[in-house]
Amino acid sequence: MEDVRMTVPVAAVLRAFLEDPRKERYGFDLMKDTSLKSGTLYPILARLEVAGWLVSEREDIDEKTEGRRARRFYRISPDGAGAARVALAELHSQVGIPSSSMLHLRPLGGQA
Amino acid sequence: MSTVLVAAFASLGGLVLGMLSDMVSEEVRARLDRLPQAIVGLAVLRLPCAVRDATRHDWLADLDILLHGDEAVPVTRLFKGVSFGLSLLFSASKMGKELEILGKRQREKEEAKRIHVWKPDPITRAWRKTSYPPESLIRLVDHKMGESMDGDILWVHSNRFEDINSDMCVLFKHSGRW
Numbered sequence: 001m002e003d004v005r006m007t008v009p010v011a012a013v014l015r016a017f018l019e020d021p022r023k024e025r026y027g028f029d030l031m032k033d034t035s036l037k038s039g040t041l042y043p044i045l046a047r048l049e050v051a052g053w054l055v056s057e058r059e060d061i062d063e064k065t066e067g068r069r070a071r072r073f074y075r076i077s078p079d080g081a082g083a084a085r086v087a088l089a090e091l092h093s094q095v096g097i098p099s100s101s102m103l104h105l106r107p108l109g110g111q112a
Numbered sequence: 113m114s115t116v117l118v119a120a121f122a123s124l125g126g127l128v129l130g131m132l133s134d135m136v137s138e139e140v141r142a143r144l145d146r147l148p149q150a151i152v153g154l155a156v157l158r159l160p161c162a163v164r165d166a167t168r169h170d171w172l173a174d175l176d177i178l179l180h181g182d183e184a185v186p187v188t189r190l191f192k193g194v195s196f197g198l199s200l201l202f203s204a205s206k207m208g209k210e211l212e213i214l215g216k217r218q219r220e221k222e223e224a225k226r227i228h229v230w231k232p233d234p235i236t237r238a239w240r241k242t243s244y245p246p247e248s249l250i251r252l253v254d255h256k257m258g259e260s261m262d263g264d265i266l267w268v269h270s271n272r273f274e275d276i277n278s279d280m281c282v283l284f285k286h287s288g289r290w
Binding site for chain 1: 169170171172173174176177178180195196197198199200201202203204206207210211213214
């Protein structure tokens with residue numbers, strides 16, 4: 001597990017995963033949940049996956065039958081979930097905002 | 113008489129204009145619908161060659177959902193699709209390194225899944241162990257050409273090197289891996 005530089009957009013993505021760590025998340029759903037743009041979200045997902053915090057797989061569907069391309073979904077790894085909780089707690093304490101308020105922060109479209 | 117003719121031509125002209133207008137708007141709509149895909153295609157060109165195909169597939173899959181979701185009315189669809197593509201276009205170069213690492217890991221994972229097959233060597237005529245992707249093994253077993261033994265080793269049912277070799281060629285050609 002590698003360290004990940006914690007920024008508000010990264011925190012927003014991790015928070016979305018931690019809401020239900022077992023849930024499979026798609027890029028488009030994450031864009032909606034975090035209000036991040038594609039150009040901010042996808043680099044974060046790639047960085048988190050390289051660091052081992054996330055794992056990704058492509059849907060196992062027959063594209064012709066479904067009439068659409070198979071999407072890539074992401075899950076937070078068990079180690080990633082632990083590291084994310086610690087990192088978010090550290091971020092909250094550094095920023096000096098209670099955790100409950102921080103959970104509702106939304107980035108303004110800045111780069112991670 | 114001439115009034116009737118003028119009226120008939122006017123109606124015909126109106127009909128033709130209406131049809132042309134519909135066709136033009138249809139054409140414009142179809143072309144505008146392709147604009148987000150084209151921008152995503154440009155964004156992918158900013159990535160290292162090795163990861164372009166897989167990344168294009170993943171991004172276009174998410175774009176499809178964005179363009180064909182419940183809120184996909186034409187103008188919103190265009191705006192959201194173009195915004196999705198442009199955002200990737202400006203940030204693609206930032207994730208090239210990470211995507212390359214992920215691509216390499218994926219290839220290593222696929223290589224580890226490959227299945228070892230005992231196959232006759234056409235020159236030395238000796239059995240040689242080679243590795244193939246799992247789907248190829250399934251095809252061989254389906255065609256009663258061999259069976260899986262010792263976990264991942266395939267034993268082929270025949271002593272005739274030529275037959276086995278040519279049949280295997282055909283089967284692997286079908287799997288697109290030969």
